[in-house]
Amino acid sequence: MGEFDFIDWIRSQQAAGGLVVTAAGDDLAVLKWPTDELLLVGVDQVLDGVHFDSQVHSPREIGRKVMNRNLSDCAAMACLPAAAVATVALPAGIGVQYAKELYLGLREAADPFGCVIVGGDTASWAGKLAVTVSILGRSGGIEPVRRSGATAGEGIYVTGALGGSILGRHMNFSPRVELARRLAPLGISAMIDISDGLSRDLRHICEASGVGAIILAEKVPIHGDARTLANRDGKPALEHALHDGEDHELLFCSRAQGLRQLGAIRIGETVAERGVWIQGERNEKGEKGVKEELRPLGWEHSL
Amino acid sequence: MGEFDFIDWIRSQQAAGGLVVTAAGDDLAVLKWPTDELLLVGVDQVLDGVHFDSQVHSPREIGRKVMNRNLSDCAAMACLPAAAVATVALPAGIGVQYAKELYLGLREAADPFGCVIVGGDTASWAGKLAVTVSILGRSGGIEPVRRSGATAGEGIYVTGALGGSILGRHMNFSPRVELARRLAPLGISAMIDISDGLSRDLRHICEASGVGAIILAEKVPIHGDARTLANRDGKPALEHALHDGEDHELLFCSRAQGLRQLGAIRIGETVAERGVWIQGERNEKGEKGVKEELRPLGWEHSL
Numbered sequence A, B: 001m002g003e004f005d006f007i008d009w010i011r012s013q014q015a016a017g018g019l020v021v022t023a024a025g026d027d028l029a030v031l032k033w034p035t036d037e038l039l040l041v042g043v044d045q046v047l048d049g050v051h052f053d054s055q056v057h058s059p060r061e062i063g064r065k066v067m068n069r070n071l072s073d074c075a076a077m078a079c080l081p082a083a084a085v086a087t088v089a090l091p092a093g094i095g096v097q098y099a100k101e102l103y104l105g106l107r108e109a110a111d112p113f114g115c116v117i118v119g120g121d122t123a124s125w126a127g128k129l130a131v132t133v134s135i136l137g138r139s140g141g142i143e144p145v146r147r148s149g150a151t152a153g154e155g156i157y158v159t160g161a162l163g164g165s166i167l168g169r170h171m172n173f174s175p176r177v178e179l180a181r182r183l184a185p186l187g188i189s190a191m192i193d194i195s196d197g198l199s200r201d202l203r204h205i206c207e208a209s210g211v212g213a214i215i216l217a218e219k220v221p222i223h224g225d226a227r228t229l230a231n232r233d234g235k236p237a238l239e240h241a242l243h244d245g246e247d248h249e250l251l252f253c254s255r256a257q258g259l260r261q262l263g264a265i266r267i268g269e270t271v272a273e274r275g276v277w278i279q280g281e282r283n284e285k286g287e288k289g290v291k292e293e294l295r296p297l298g299w300e301h302s303l
Helices: A003-012 A059-078 A097-112 A177-187 A198-209 A225-231 A237-243 B005-010 B058-078 B097-115 B177-187 B198-209 B224-233 B237-242
Strands: A018-020 A028-030 A038-048 A080-090 A116-125 A129-138 A153-160 A190-193 A213-218 A250-254 A265-271 A274-278 A290-294 B020-022 B030-031 B040-045 B080-091 B116-125 B132-138 B155-158 B191-192 B210-217 B250-254 B265-273 B277-279 B291-293
Touching: A003 A097, A003 A116, A028 A080, A028 A116, A028 B080, A038 B080, A038 B132, A059 A080, A059 A129, A059 A177, A059 A190, A080 A177, A080 B040, A080 B132, A097 B237, A129 B040, A129 B080, A129 B132, A177 A250, A177 B177, A190 A198, A190 B237, A198 A213, A198 A237, A198 A250, A198 A265, A198 A274, A274 B132, B005 B097, B005 B116, B030 B080, B040 B058, B058 B080, B058 B097, B058 B132, B058 B177, B058 B191, B080 B097, B080 B177, B097 B198, B177 B250, B198 B210, B198 B237, B198 B250, B198 B277, B210 B237, B224 B237
Parallel strands: A038 B116, A080 A116, A116 B040, A213 A274, B080 B116, B210 B277
Antiparallel strands: A018 A028, A028 B040, A038 A129, A038 B030, A080 A129, A153 A250, A153 A265, A190 A250, A213 A265, A274 A290, B020 B030, B040 B132, B080 B132, B155 B250, B155 B265, B191 B250, B210 B265, B277 B291
16 A cells, blocks of 8 residues: 555545535645634654654554644643644555554544644655644634743642653643633633643743742642652652653643632742742741752753 | 754744734744635655755755745645744754754745744654644635646646756755746636656546546656756656656646746646546657556655
């Protein structure tokens, strides 16, 4: 089976409808964008040996991950995923069934959000597996939440326990799109999804907003995976929660009430002084712990 | 220099304005889509050893090529390039200057068309160089031209000489966006850009439209590069023009007059009977040449 048979198969999986006027199968897909809705656009890639291990993870899982990363970007802006295009660079000879499984992984992630795959590009090469997804989101009546709107004196929140995602959650997480859509109308000044690690992503918000932040160590929700990892490597579980990344929980700032009822966990507050600090746990006498700089130790590609 | 310094550098190159409300630097870029304009979207990738050779081609050339491939898709639909997002998978240790050159290559191609790069994703890996661009086009008052609108009895046209692009033109071609915008209002029923080769891309139009086609061998414009290549490999230059691909000239069907004045070259006509044929050159007595099936020998990725 060649590229064009595969493209025919993909086409058979797709249909026009909704905002799609002409789906995949032409040089470009044609969409009718809903009037008065902002268009949000971004792209993420996953690479063998960096974001997944093709010896360990199935193509279905790999497809899901790259789509979910993009859906999580939509969550971070509180927008609705609408459409996506994908590229796959396949190791030569890997076979069409593998390519189909990748596509079905993309669909498994996208379908529950009504996000339609409207185009793509497939090629084979003497290289390793690389998959990209570009996503289009629509504002759907909610102003997109940027990273840049935080002001001093707001609460800092996360939407779930952090750390140790490498044990498996990084391949299989649930983008917080619906939660973001419920939180945003309550009043959120800045938001991001935790991909690079809490310590680094919080810094992204602070730098974009021109504020500082103090995190309370005792408030950071630590995932069981972080504890498992800590038992193995001897590092404190809190360190894993602060720096591991790929949690894909939301991190946001707000003055609103009622956030806890929606599952948000307050972990600190924004301050006027620029910088990011962590305040240690109180001792037995109830005295405040030491306040230290929270350095960004999360993931960064070295170029 | 790490990923985030590079991202900061890219951000310094960008600005909001036009349809861009918030450019790169957030989880997603935010655009205000022009009312009453259709949104066209697609994606193309270039891979080391397939679409370019990193030992031969500069990062500037590689960046230009992947953007130009996408701009050529816009030309094929007669739409206006509006915005793009890109991914780069960089071989570890290649250095930030290389990444900047790639980005500047993307910009060199995009800027003349007013196409703004609004986001992207950079990663390094123990793999080869892979670059993708996803493009958003806008209809801008012209109904997008699909592959599917051809009917029997129309002229088949190309916009330039074909063949031998491997000698260098495949890295350095001019997307026919402006020409497509001038041609489309005259009445074009189906269009594609020649990337896989005339023989294969004409078949794409025929299959999408439900028609057949007869090409006249003597009318196919043969590029000097095809003749050069023919002298080297002993294959007829016509074969190169028919099958090589990556010409990125437009191939379209039309009943309109006045196309020749715009530089379009008539190479045959559509017919009711399904199939794609080539009619050989007339002999010295003026007798028609043999009509044979034109098999699709252009590029196809084997999966």
